[in-house]
Amino acid sequence: MPKKLFIKTYGCQMNVYDSGRMTDVLTPLGYQTTDSPDGADLVILNTCHIREKAAEKVYSELGRIKPLKARCQGEGGSMIVAVAGCVAQAEGEEIIRRAPVVDLVVGPQTYHRLPELIARAHRETGGVLDTDFPVESKFDHLPQPQAHGGVSAFLSVQEGCDKFCTFCVVPYTRGAEFSRPVDQIVAEAKRLVGDGVREITLLGQNVNAYHGAGPDGRDWGLARLIRNLAEIDGLARLRYTTSHPRDMDDDLIAAHGDVPQLMPYLHLPVQSGSDGILEAMNRRHSADEYRRLIEKIRLARPDLALSGDFIVGFPGETDADFAETLRLVNDVTYASAFSFKYSARPGTPAASAGAQVDDAVKVERLAALQQLLGAQQDAFNAATVGQTLPVLVERAGRKPGQMVGRSPYLQAVHLDGPDTLMGTLVDVTVTEALANSLTGVAAPPDALTAPVPLRESA
Numbered sequence: 213m214p215k216k217l218f219i220k221t222y223g224c225q226m227n228v229y230d231s232g233r234m235t236d237v238l239t240p241l242g243y244q245t246t247d248s249p250d251g252a253d254l255v256i257l258n259t260c261h262i263r264e265k266a267a268e269k270v271y272s273e274l275g276r277i278k279p280l281k282a283r284c285q286g287e288g289g290s291m292i293v294a295v296a297g298c299v300a301q302a303e304g305e306e307i308i309r310r311a312p313v314v315d316l317v318v319g320p321q322t323y324h325r326l327p328e329l330i331a332r333a334h335r336e337t338g339g340v341l342d343t344d345f346p347v348e349s350k351f352d353h354l355p356q357p358q359a360h361g362g363v364s365a366f367l368s369v370q371e372g373c374d375k376f377c378t379f380c381v382v383p384y385t386r387g388a389e390f391s392r393p394v395d396q397i398v399a400e401a402k403r404l405v406g407d408g409v410r411e412i413t414l415l416g417q418n419v420n421a422y423h424g425a426g427p428d429g430r431d432w433g434l435a436r437l438i439r440n441l442a443e444i445d446g447l448a449r450l451r452y453t454t455s456h457p458r459d460m461d462d463d464l465i466a467a468h469g470d471v472p473q474l475m476p477y478l479h480l481p482v483q484s485g486s487d488g489i490l491e492a493m494n495r496r497h498s499a500d501e502y503r504r505l506i507e508k509i510r511l512a513r514p515d516l517a518l519s520g521d522f523i524v525g526f527p528g529e530t531d532a533d534f535a536e537t538l539r540l541v542n543d544v545t546y547a548s549a550f551s552f553k554y555s556a557r558p559g560t561p562a563a564s565a566g567a568q569v570d571d572a573v574k575v576e577r578l579a580a581l582q583q584l585l586g587a588q589q590d591a592f593n594a595a596t597v598g599q600t601l602p603v604l605v606e607r608a609g610r611k612p613g614q615m616v617g618r619s620p621y622l623q624a625v626h627l628d629g630p631d632t633l634m635g636t637l638v639d640v641t642v643t644e645a646l647a648n649s650l651t652g653v654a655a656p657p658d659a660l661t662a663p664v665p666l667r668e669s670a
């Protein structure tokens with residue numbers, strides 16, 4: 213009888229990748245994934261600590277799992293409940309104290325040890341804890357990744373962060389910056405492509421700070437890694453996320469102009485448009501430096517679509533500071549973006565700053581910012597109507613005969629066509645832009661629109 217494994221993933225793409233790798237670790241032990249915690253032998257919550265709301269979600273989920281575990285035990289069975297990810301790292305033992313339903317707490321750098329930790333959790337009472345930052349990387353111990361059946365896959369190349377933005381928990385939950393060696397990454401990418409993957413998104417908390425050991429004994433930067441991966445036969449598209457403006461070097465900018473597999477879409481968070489706030493956040497660049505950087509990248513790749521992250525209501529943020537953020541957004545123009553109310557995180561420097569901003573003010577600023585960003589996103593999507601874009605078909609749509617893929621700019625595109633289109637690049641003429649997706653029809657050969665700066669056509 214296979215054992216049932218339920219994994220719920222919160223937070224960023226790195227957690228999605230990690231959940232896949234946890235499954236790889238547990239498959240040889242006879243675990244098969246299931247989509248409900250009810251009746252599962254092992255429940256893993258792979259958690260996120262970035263904002264208070266994200267962290268609190270875990271405890272409500274544990275509240276729902278408690279009666280399921282009790283019922284399972286009442287029927288003579290056993291259920292192991294594990295908390296993994298960034299809340300596990302940040303709160304450790306505190307989780308077991310607050311939620312005794314938890315048997316096992318495992319941090320992001322030690323989940324390769326899950327088999328022994330689960331065995332211990334079966335033997336011992338009171339909860340098992342492993343939140344080490346071991347010297348040896350988990351990547352040296354993980355089994356080969358298994359095919360998860362998708363056309364698009366994530367691949368972690370870098371982990372951790374040394375930037376210490378004053379609002380952020382990541383340097384504490386993920387540890388110091390670490391880059392995987394080039395050979396290991398290339399082997400994993402080739403394996404994914406062999407399993408049918410056509411698009412790989414390289415992941416790192418600070419991915420453009422990548423500096424992994426190359427086969428020539430030197431450290432390679434992200435651009436060199438990308439150029440090398442682009443040579444893999446059958447790999448149609450490459451993306452990377454998330455980047456820091458400070459680490460956007462000339463070689464990486466040049467790669468956007470001359471590596472055709474590298475998609476013209478870049479997530480480059482700026483957080484704020486005010487120099488004073490940027491300094492208080494320890495972002496280590498000014499708003500104008502960011503503007504100039506964007507100009508330079510768009511010079512290399514004129515049709516580049518930009519995405520970003522913003523925080524409103526950082527301690528000390530005034531109306532004038534916030535107006536600077538709106539001005540920056542107007543100058544830069546985003547195709548999509550994420551924006552958040554500042555959330556004070558325990559242990560981070562900004563959390564104890566005197567001038568915390570009222571929630572009502574945060575709510576107001578967030579609404580204004582989201583209205584502007586939403587309008588920019590709508591304009592960006594509308595500008596693609598009438599264009600013919602290469603779409604990588606990823607899955608079947610909800611309606612029969614419908615398929616869904618992604619444009620180079622990461623927009624979801626619906627089109628009519630057979631299942632056999634899965635994993636292929638189809639030239640699609642966009643006919644309609646909806647709120648969160650585009651609709652299009654397959655175009656005749658050679659109909660592709662030459663890449664145009666969509667920003668200017670908007």
Ligand code: SAH
Binds near residue numbers: 263380454483
């Ligand atoms: N490594 C990435 C982002 C990591 S977290 C980077 O450097 O950009 C993703 C986003 O969450 C951040 O870009 C930021 O906008 C937001 N975020 C992080 N900490 C936050 C906090 N304490 N409150 C609100 N938003 C936060």
Ligand code: SF4
Binds near residue numbers: 380417
């Ligand atoms: Fe957090 Fe800043 Fe590091 Fe991004 S660069 S993970 S926001 S500390």
Ligand code: F3S
Binds near residue numbers: 259382385
């Ligand atoms: Fe969240 Fe950890 Fe990712 S805090 S955003 S899951 S790195």
